[in-house]
Every structure is written in C-alpha cells, then in structure tokens.
Amino acid sequence: RKEVEQDPGPFNVPEGATVAFNCTYSNSASQSFFWYRQDCRKEPKLLMSVYSSGNEDGRFTAQLNRASQYISLLIRDSKLSDSATYLCVAYSGSARQLTFGSGTQLTVLP
C-alpha cells in the first residue's frame, strides 16, 4: 500500500464547475499535509497547507481528518488556469521527508 494515495483521475471538468480531490495517508506519524500543484513540465509549487480546522484560500478549500487519515481539496468555480496536476503531500518531521501522492490531473475545459 502506498503511503499517500490519491484519486487516479484524470478529471475533465467545464469552466465554472466545482471539483473535489481526495487523498488518504497511511503513516499516522505524518505531521503536516499539503497540496502542491504541478504544471506540465514545471516544478511542483505549494498550493496550500492543510489543517484539521479546514482552511480556505479564495476558491480553494482544504480539509484534514486525522481520525480517518483523509485529506481533501475542493476547487470552486474552476478556471482554465486551474488545469494542472494536484499532488497530495504528507510531511514527517522525524524523517524530514515529504511523501507525494501519485497526483491527480485536472483539465478545465472551455
């Protein structure tokens, strides 16, 4: 079993749609969680951190459920520019290690 598992995708959605990505992690020692975004042939970039209380950044909402070891990302009012691969990431401080999920590809269609 992979340490971080994501919806395989791909997701193809029309502009303006709401799309949700899910992720589960198996290492209960993981301390911090993040969503990274990676555009084609570019480097990953931090999209947002994920907290148990939930956090929102504009059209993006992330949520962490430690009991279920589950992370989510909700994108509202999708834009063409949201097309990218979204990577769920768990961080273990003791190992100083970021563990990436396999990524979910999103294409927003006009």
Next chain:
Amino acid sequence: DTEVTQTPKHLVMGMTNKKSLKCEQHMGHRAMYWYKQKAKKPPELMFVYSYEKLSINESVPSRFSPECPNSSLLNLHLHALQPEDSALYLCASSQEGRGQGVAFFGQGTRLTVV
C-alpha cells in the same frame, strides 16, 4: 527571494561521462533535497540534507553522489549513469522548525542519458 536555482536546465550525457547538477538557495533554509521525477509520476525522494549533513539516502545507487558544500548549495554528482536514469531532477529546500514541510522547488534539470 523565494527562489531555488538549478543548473543546468537541460543535460545530455553519455553513460561514461561525469557531470554535476547544481542547486542554490538564499532563503536561509537548512534542509535541502534531491528528487527524481519520471514522466507522469510524482517526485521520488533521493537525498535529504539537514544542516549540511546527509540525513536520508533513499537507497540511491552510488552512481549518484550528493554533496552539500555549504548551507546555500547542493550538488549531485553523476557518474556512469544508465539510460533509465533519464528524468527530471528536482532540488528543493525548506525551513527547519516552523515551516517544515513547505518546500520550494527549483525548475529542475531535465537529464537525458544516451
């Protein structure tokens, strides 16, 4: 300055060559990483340096040799690579303490081994 700079951006090398990838950051981050990424796959951790000391080596073959000359620089020395080592090599850095896990990535070196 929130930038991690990697050079070169592209590299083609033969299996008998020796080359080095370079990474530099001036954000005062004390953790630096090398990742390898194949097409349509997530980044795979290779090495972690913490305070200029190697803290993690994810069973990487010895033909990859990391080096951290100082807190701002990270190198990856390559020797006798195989065609299957062709990939995007990403360097990243992050803070220790508060901010751990928030990594800044360089643009990567796209390596082709022929």
